[in-house]
Amino acid sequence: MLEHDSRLILLHPDDNVLICVSAIEAGDILPVSGGTIPAREGIAIGHKIARVALAQGDKVIKYGAPIGSMTAPVVAGQWVHMHNMKSDYISSHTRTALEQGA
Amino acid sequence: MIQGWLRSDGRKGIRNVVAVAYLVECAHHVARRIVDKADDPDVQLIGFPGCYPNAYAAKVMEAIATHPNVGGLVIVSLGCESFNREKLRAVVEASGRPAELLVIQEKGGTAATIAAGLEAVDRVRAQIASVERVPMGVEELVVATICGGSDGTSGITANPAVGRAFDRLVAEGAACIFEETGELVGCEKIMADRASTPELAAAIEACVQKAEAYYTVMGFGSFAPGNAEGGLTTQEEKSMGAYSKSGSSRIDGILKPGDIPPMGGLYLLDVVPDGEPRFGFPNISDNAEIVELIACGAHVTLFTTGRGSVVGSAISPVIKICANPETGRRLAADMDVNAGRILEGEATLDQVGQEIYDAILAVAAGERSLSEQLGHQEFILTYKAFDPIGPECLPMVARA
Numbered sequence: 001m002l003e004h005d006s007r008l009i010l011l012h013p014d015d016n017v018l019i020c021v022s023a024i025e026a027g028d029i030l031p032v033s034g035g036t037i038p039a040r041e042g043i044a045i046g047h048k049i050a051r052v053a054l055a056q057g058d059k060v061i062k063y064g065a066p067i068g069s070m071t072a073p074v075v076a077g078q079w080v081h082m083h084n085m086k087s088d089y090i091s092s093h094t095r096t097a098l099e100q101g102a
Numbered sequence: 103m104i105q106g107w108l109r110s111d112g113r114k115g116i117r118n119v120v121a122v123a124y125l126v127e128c129a130h131h132v133a134r135r136i137v138d139k140a141d142d143p144d145v146q147l148i149g150f151p152g153c154y155p156n157a158y159a160a161k162v163m164e165a166i167a168t169h170p171n172v173g174g175l176v177i178v179s180l181g182c183e184s185f186n187r188e189k190l191r192a193v194v195e196a197s198g199r200p201a202e203l204l205v206i207q208e209k210g211g212t213a214a215t216i217a218a219g220l221e222a223v224d225r226v227r228a229q230i231a232s233v234e235r236v237p238m239g240v241e242e243l244v245v246a247t248i249c250g251g252s253d254g255t256s257g258i259t260a261n262p263a264v265g266r267a268f269d270r271l272v273a274e275g276a277a278c279i280f281e282e283t284g285e286l287v288g289c290e291k292i293m294a295d296r297a298s299t300p301e302l303a304a305a306i307e308a309c310v311q312k313a314e315a316y317y318t319v320m321g322f323g324s325f326a327p328g329n330a331e332g333g334l335t336t337q338e339e340k341s342m343g344a345y346s347k348s349g350s351s352r353i354d355g356i357l358k359p360g361d362i363p364p365m366g367g368l369y370l371l372d373v374v375p376d377g378e379p380r381f382g383f384p385n386i387s388d389n390a391e392i393v394e395l396i397a398c399g400a401h402v403t404l405f406t407t408g409r410g411s412v413v414g415s416a417i418s419p420v421i422k423i424c425a426n427p428e429t430g431r432r433l434a435a436d437m438d439v440n441a442g443r444i445l446e447g448e449a450t451l452d453q454v455g456q457e458i459y460d461a462i463l464a465v466a467a468g469e470r471s472l473s474e475q476l477g478h479q480e481f482i483l484t485y486k487a488f489d490p491i492g493p494e495c496l497p498m499v500a501r502a
Contacts, residue, residue, distance in 0.1 A: 066338070067342060068339065
């Protein structure tokens with residue numbers, strides 16, 4: 001499990017993601033239970049990072065509430081965003097999708 | 103100490119504005135010139151651009167023109183638009199306020215109407231200078247909140263801090279309004295659990311379902327492209343962040359634009375039109391919502407932003423609360439409260455909540471918010487259609 005430090009905050013004890021409050025670069029050392037791991041990718045302020053390993057189809061929990069589902073598995077410490085999770089309500093859209101006329 | 107301007111309906115204003123209202127886009131330029139030439143921060147432009155009639159626009163315009171922050175009205179009509187100018191004037195006069203009506207086609211065109219309009223503004227200004235000022239308590243305030251230009255920080259700093267301020271205001275008897283059911287899709291069950299009655303709970307869920315259906319027809323949620331870049335991934339994630347502005351008080355009622363809260367408490371403003379989608383997006387930009395909140399009597403609007411909105415509003419001051427510390431530094435001169443300090447370990451949610459509460463009281467007592475100082479007086483009103491709220495929406499009135 002990813003531990004929260006000064007770069008990360010936990011909004012609710014039930015959450016399975018932490019929120020990045022200062023930028024993390026690829027290779028930065030992240031604290032996990034019983035040790036450390038290098039960050040696989042850069043993560044910007046406000047973005048989510050997996051607190052635990054998540055499987056495809058798992059609910060993503062933030063504020064203690066489900067905010068969508070995983071579309072791909074991640075390990076603790078990975079970035080969670082449009083590329084590996086989706087809304088369970090209205091499909092989100094990105095600027096790229098808009099430009100492509102989606 | 104707040105000294106409010108006492109109005110005939112018993113409500114009190116924290117400003118004493120002369121509103122200059124155009125009733126169709128064709129009269130916009132003339133009305134704007136009148137306001138520009140008056141060169142007074144308390145002479146402000148409002149208006150409706152459409153030529154075709156709309157009951158919602160008429161209701162909102164009447165509600166704004168009789169808002170406690172408004173002392174009097176100058177109406178600028180082209181002459182052939184369908185907006186009922188005589189009814190608007192009658193409503194404002196019946197409220198005890200001066201109202202002047204200028205019809206461009208009768209006055210002799212652009213220059214003659216601008217000149218007549220400036221004289222009308224002077225007369226109204228002179229009349230409202232003598233409106234009685236009386237002490238005003240926190241429990242007489244109506245405070246609204248909205249978020250715009252949200253990012254991943256909005257829901258973890260500024261919005262929950264506004265929630266703390268709302269909890270205190272509601273406890274002290276003020277009326278607080280949060281909004282945008284389209285931004286609350288995904289948290290309707292949690293919200294319904296806070297309703298004061300089971301009937302209101304069902305109405306809250308129905309509101310959100312209406313919003314979801316409406317936005318689905320539009321092809322989008324209220325989820326703008328800029329949000330994804332700030333770390334928010336889904337509608338429901340943004341919703342939980344937006345929802346945190348409402349604090350944790352009991353929800354006492356549902357309002358629609360132009361409905362005035364009957365007493366203190368926490369209210370949800372339903373901004374999504376009723377019936378089949380007809381006029382496009384419920385609100386085309388943040389200021390359309392701010393106008394609706396003001397139409398419900400809001401004296402002050404708390405605007406939280408992560409990416410950095412700079413807007414203010416005509417009629418009621420906007421207090422900007424910046425969620426993101428980087429944005430807060432870049433746009434420092436636009437941000438009244440810097441909630442981004444929470445992310446940098448320099449302040450707690452409770453401390454920022456207290457700062458927001460203090461800022462509301464200071465602005466209510468006459469201090470100009472930064473958007474007011476910078477001259478922001480945005481106003482936008484467009485077409486919509488609503489059914490009236492049912493008795494389940496205001497249980498305290500139904501009981502009385």
